[in-house]
Amino acid sequence: xxxxxxxxxxxxxxxxxxxxxxxxxxxxxxxxxxxxxxxxxxxxxxxxxxxxxxxxxxxxxxxxxxxxxxxxxxxxxxxxxxxxxxxxxxxxxxxxxxxxxxxxxxxxxxxxxxxxxxxxxxxxxxxxxxxxxxxxxxxxxxxxxxxxxxxxxxxxxxxxxxxxxxxxxxxxxxxxxxxxxxxxxxxxxxxxxxxxxxxxxxxxxxxxxxxxxxxxxxxxxxxxxxxxxxx
Amino acid sequence: xxxxxxxxxxxxxxxxxxxxxxxxxxxxxxxxxxxxxxxxxxxxxxxxxxxxxxxxxxxxxxxxxxxxxxxxxxxxxxxxxxxxxxxxxxxxxxxxxxxxxxxxxxxxxxxxxxxxxxxxxxxxxxxxxxxxxxxxxxxxxxxxxxxxxxxxxxxxxxxxxxxxxxxxxxxxxxxxxxxxxxxxxxxxxxxxxxxxxxxxxxxxxxxxxxxxxxxxxxxxxxxxxxxxxxxxxxxxxxxxxxxxxxxxxxxxxxxxxxxxxxxxxxxxxxxxxxxxxxxxxxxxxxxxxxxxxxxxxxxxxxxxxxxxxxxxxxxxxxxxxxxxxxxxx
Numbered sequence: 001x002x003x004x005x006x007x008x009x010x011x012x013x014x015x016x017x018x019x020x021x022x023x024x025x026x027x028x029x030x031x032x033x034x035x036x037x038x039x040x041x042x043x044x045x046x047x048x049x050x051x052x053x054x055x056x057x058x059x060x061x062x063x064x065x066x067x068x069x070x071x072x073x074x075x076x077x078x079x080x081x082x083x084x085x086x087x088x089x090x091x092x093x094x095x096x097x098x099x100x101x102x103x104x105x106x107x108x109x110x111x112x113x114x115x116x117x118x119x120x121x122x123x124x125x126x127x128x129x130x131x132x133x134x135x136x137x138x139x140x141x142x143x144x145x146x147x148x149x150x151x152x153x154x155x156x157x158x159x160x161x162x163x164x165x166x167x168x169x170x171x172x173x174x175x176x177x178x179x180x181x182x183x184x185x186x187x188x189x190x191x192x193x194x195x196x197x198x199x200x201x202x203x204x205x206x207x208x209x210x211x212x213x214x215x216x217x218x219x220x221x222x223x224x225x226x227x228x229x230x231x
Numbered sequence: 232x233x234x235x236x237x238x239x240x241x242x243x244x245x246x247x248x249x250x251x252x253x254x255x256x257x258x259x260x261x262x263x264x265x266x267x268x269x270x271x272x273x274x275x276x277x278x279x280x281x282x283x284x285x286x287x288x289x290x291x292x293x294x295x296x297x298x299x300x301x302x303x304x305x306x307x308x309x310x311x312x313x314x315x316x317x318x319x320x321x322x323x324x325x326x327x328x329x330x331x332x333x334x335x336x337x338x339x340x341x342x343x344x345x346x347x348x349x350x351x352x353x354x355x356x357x358x359x360x361x362x363x364x365x366x367x368x369x370x371x372x373x374x375x376x377x378x379x380x381x382x383x384x385x386x387x388x389x390x391x392x393x394x395x396x397x398x399x400x401x402x403x404x405x406x407x408x409x410x411x412x413x414x415x416x417x418x419x420x421x422x423x424x425x426x427x428x429x430x431x432x433x434x435x436x437x438x439x440x441x442x443x444x445x446x447x448x449x450x451x452x453x454x455x456x457x458x459x460x461x462x463x464x465x466x467x468x469x470x471x472x473x474x475x476x477x478x479x480x481x482x483x484x485x486x487x488x489x490x491x492x493x494x495x496x497x498x499x500x501x502x503x504x505x506x507x508x509x510x511x512x513x514x515x516x517x518x519x520x521x522x523x524x525x526x527x528x529x530x531x532x533x534x535x536x537x538x539x540x541x542x543x544x545x546x547x548x549x550x551x552x553x554x555x556x557x558x559x560x
Contacts, residue, residue: 129295130299137309153300
C-alpha cells in the first residue's frame with residue numbers, strides 16, 4: 001500500500017509544482033492533436049458524406065479502406081510515414097522527420113478514416129425519406145453533401161470527438177515520427193512512456209491525469225454542442 | 232419539349248413490369264392502383280431516384296416529404312433560386328401555409344408539411360412534374376381546394392400523379408393509367424376509364440361505377456347539382472356554380488324500382504331509364520341502365536327476379552344525394 005500511496009503523493013507534487021517542462025508538453029499535445037483533428041475532420045467529413053450519400057463506382061472498396069483505416073495500429077501508420085520522411089526516403093528532402101509537423105501529419109492520417117467512417121455511418125443512417133427527398137431536390141453534389149451533413153450533424157460531431165480521442169491518446173505514431181525529443185517533440189503520451197520506463201511513476205501518473213483532463217474538456221465541449229439543440 | 236418515358240422495366244413476377252410507357256406531353260396523367268401495385272416504384276424510376284432509373288428533367292415530390300432541419304422557409308427554398316423561391320412563397324400562400332414559414336419545419340403537421348413540399352416542388356423550373364400521393368396527407372374537406380391550386384400551378388406542364396384515391400384522380404387528371412400487380416391494366420381519359428373499366432379487376436380497383444361529368448348548375452348549403460347530358464345529379468361537394476365537376480357514386484348506392492315511380496321517397500336523385508344489360512358480378516348481378524347516361528347498379532339475384540329485370544325493362548333509379556361525391560374536374 002505504501003508503494004501506491006507514494007506514487008499518488010509524487011503525482012500530486014508534480015501537478016502542484018506544474019513546472020515549465022510539463023506545461024510545454026501539455027501545450028504541444030494540445031497543438032499537435034488539435035491541428036491534426038482539424039485536418040483529419042476537414043478531409044474526413046467530406047469523404048464520409050460522399051461515402052454515405054453517393055452511388056459511385058468504387059464506393060465499396062473505399063468504404064472497406066476507411067473501415068480498415070479506423071483500426072490501423074498507430075505505430076504502423078507512424079512507421080509508414082517514417083519511411084517516406086527518412087533522409088533517403090522519397091520525401092526526405094522536406095526535412096520533416098522528428099518535427100511537430102511530422103507528428104501532425106501522422107495524427108491527421110489516423111484521424112481521417114475515423115472522421116470519414118463515423119460520418120458515413122451517420123449519413124447512411126438518415127431515413128429513407130430523407131435520402132429520397134435529398135435526391136428529389138436535384139442539387140449539385142456539393143450542396144447535396146452540405147444538406148446531408150447538416151441533417152446528420154450530431155453524427156459529425158461524434159466523428160470529430162472520436163477523431164480527437166484517437167489522436168490525443170495514441171503514442172505509437174508520434175513516438176516513431178516525432179522521436180520524443182525533450183522540449184521539441186515530447187507530448188503527454190510519449191512522456192508517460194518515457195517516465196514509466198524510468199520508473200518515475202508519480203510523474204507518469206500526473207501526466208496521465210492531465211491527458212484525461214484534456215480528453216474530458218474537449219469531449220465536454222463537443223457533447224454540449226451535440227445536445228444543445230435538444231434543450 | 233419533354234417526353235417522359237419508361238421502357239423495358241421488369242422487376243420480377245408480381246412487381247413492376249412495363250414494356251413501354253410514354254406520358255402524354257402537356258397533360259396530367261394519373262397513375263392509379265391499390266397499395267403495392269408498383270405506383271411509387273414507377274414514379275421513382277421516372278424521377279431517377281431508384282437505382283436503374285434515368286433522371287428525367289422533372290420536379291419530383293416524394294410520397295413522404297422530409298422536414299429538413301431549419302425553418303419551413305429554409306425547407307421551401309431548398310434547391311430553388313430567388314425567383315422560384317418567390318413563386319414557392321406565393322403557392323404556399325394559396326395553400327394557406329405562408330404564416331407557418333418562420334416555424335421549424337419539424338414542428339409542422341403532416342398536412343402542413345405536405346402543403347409546404349407541394350409549394351416547393353411546384354415552384355421548380357423543370358418542364359415536368361411528378362407527384363406521389365400529393366393529397367394523401369390533406370384533410371378530406373380541403374382536398375378539392377388544394378387540388379385546384381395544384382392543378383393551376385402545374386399549368387401546361389407534363390405531369391404524372393400517383394394516387395389511390397378516385398377523387399384525386401378526377402380532380403387532377405386528364406388521363407389515367409390503372410396499375411395492378413405491377414402491370415398496366417387500362418389507360419384512357421379519366422372519365423372514360425372510371426365509367427367503363429376494362430374488366431372486373433379494374434372496376435374493383437377503381438371502386439366507382441358511376442361517374443357523371445358536367446358543370447354545376449345549382450348549389451345550396453351542402454349540396455350541388457351537376458348536369459351532365461340529360462342527367463342532373465345532386466351530391467355533396469363544394470364546387471362553385473358554373474364550374475366543371477364530376478359526380479361519383481358506387482353501384483351499391485343505386486336503388487332500382489320497376490316501372491316509373493315519379494316522386495317516390497326522399498331521394499333527391501330519381502331518374503327513369505331502360506335496362507341495357509344484366510350481367511354477373513361474383514355472386515351478385517350488375518344491372519346496366521341507360522338513363523340518358525349509363526348508370527350501373529348492383530343487385531342480388533333475388534331482387535332481379537322479384538323486379539323481373541332483363542334487357543329492355545323500364546326502371547326508375549334512386550340515389551341519395553349523401554351517397555354522391557362531387558369534385559371539381
